[in-house]
Amino acid sequence: MIFIDRFRGKVIVVTGAAQGIGRGVALRAVAEGAQVLLVDKAEFVADVAAEAGDRARAFSCDLETYDGAAAAIREAEAAFERVDILINNVGGAIRMRPFAEFEPDQIDAEIRRSLMPTLYCCHAVLPTMLRQGGGTIVNVSSNATRGIRRVPYSAAKGxxxxxxxxxxxxYGEAGIRVVATAPGGTQAPARIVPRNPDGDDTREQVWMADAVAQVTGSTFVKRYASLDEQIAPILFLASDEASYITGSVLPVAGGDLG
Known part of the structure; x- marks a missing residue:
């Protein structure tokens, strides 16, 4: 469902906007009246911005670095003069394996992927929101804070x-709301950029199946969410309808609180 003009006059930055949940959030935010900067490491984020129309712009950078996060916020200010809403969507487990099977560099990579972009972007946007007298940050967490085969990812989302x-x-008294959703398993189109660029070996395929069974079995409804079922809560929390909600993490996982 599209809420016409819900974000008219708002500038939104959406990270991880090239595919999946982030892509859907960005396209719907534009449809609801926002000006949107779509940020992603993948350069095909420009194709999504072109699909969104003339109120959208794309910016490609590496949000696993602070310089990338700062550059994204500078780009939004240069393009639109302000940032009303930041939606931090970058993240995702790279590998599925028992914790004892992770190598130290693999642990570091999971934290770098699923915690640091959000941490960096929150820090980078604060000066802008403080100058404006307020703003909203929506972080995309996960109910996988309780889950198997992805302990480093779980720690990052915690x-x-x-x-x-x-x-x-x-920052509540400064007029800045900070909220999060905690999605569960979500049915999405095949990723253009793979989760694990090295590919999964035979053992990892088995461990992935273990994780999928746990995620599905832990929900009350015994199924994955659709993309729309994840997009809608994110945009609700970003909107003025949620003006008295802050500091909350909303589970969107079919009853599994994580």
């Missing part, structure tokens, strides 16, 4: 929950 709550408390 960090996002803590960041959401602490940042909301620290």
């Amino acid at each position: 960090g996002i929950n803590a960041l959401t709550q602490s940042l909301a408390m620290e």
